[in-house]
Amino acid sequence: MEKAIAIITARGGSKRIPGKNIKNFCGKPIIAYSIEAALKSGLFSEVMVSTDSQKIAQIAQEYGASVPFMRSAKTADDYATTSDVIMEVMDNYKKLGRTFEYICCIYPTAPFVTAQKLIAAQTIMEEKHPVMVMPMTAFSYPPQRCYVMNDDGFMGYKYPQYSRTRSQDLEKQYHDAGQFYVYNAEKYLALHGQVNEGVMPIIVSELEVQDIDNEDDWKIAELKYQLMASR
Numbered sequence: 001m002e003k004a005i006a007i008i009t010a011r012g013g014s015k016r017i018p019g020k021n022i023k024n025f026c027g028k029p030i031i032a033y034s035i036e037a038a039l040k041s042g043l044f045s046e047v048m049v050s051t052d053s054q055k056i057a058q059i060a061q062e063y064g065a066s067v068p069f070m071r072s073a074k075t076a077d078d079y080a081t082t083s084d085v086i087m088e089v090m091d092n093y094k095k096l097g098r099t100f101e102y103i104c105c106i107y108p109t110a111p112f113v114t115a116q117k118l119i120a121a122q123t124i125m126e127e128k129h130p131v132m133v134m135p136m137t138a139f140s141y142p143p144q145r146c147y148v149m150n151d152d153g154f155m156g157y158k159y160p161q162y163s164r165t166r167s168q169d170l171e172k173q174y175h176d177a178g179q180f181y182v183y184n185a186e187k188y189l190a191l192h193g194q195v196n197e198g199v200m201p202i203i204v205s206e207l208e209v210q211d212i213d214n215e216d217d218w219k220i221a222e223l224k225y226q227l228m229a230s231r
Helices: 030-041 054-062 082-095 115-128 185-190 215-230
Strands: 002-009 046-050 100-106 132-138 147-149 155-157 174-176 180-184 199-203
Touching: 002 030, 002 082, 030 046, 030 054, 030 100, 030 115, 046 054, 046 082, 082 100, 082 185, 100 115, 100 185, 115 132, 115 180, 115 199, 180 185
Parallel strands: 002 046, 002 100, 132 199
Antiparallel strands: 100 180, 132 174, 132 180, 147 155
């Protein structure tokens, strides 16, 4: 059994940002940042890209990733989940006679991933033995104070019991940074990718977190990346 594999999930279809996974981001294809961080970490015996696109596969290989097989049509449609992709990849490697102790799934549009973050997550995995380690960041505004729209179009507190509570007295809450996930492979596969417990975080700054779903998000991510790189 090999120690760890990095799986970068990069299908070809992207409707909101065409060619999103290989679009130029601060000077190079955005997927290159995920590949380079994984390679630089030195954690993985295999850094691979799961894709259905020959163009993505070519660029991935140019930056040092392997593409030993192409993603199936079933896991390349709009309804396939990340866990569907990982399960397929691991099954294909098993057929090749290769198994791994740890799985690291890295998104292809995650330029804030660094080798240091991957190493920190892997260290937690080996020392604390959770099912999963993932980057998280605190909500910048307390979710307990959120508004929702009523049927008549008026706004109201979703949680009125917190309407007069000071922000500093509210429990801090966190969300997925949407960058990468490190799994204990045996536990992950036994759960068929449905991990709801046994999760440990590495906490990252909000300046290093950005969902990229549209062109405005892309511009904000580039500004944040340039700020991070200058520090």
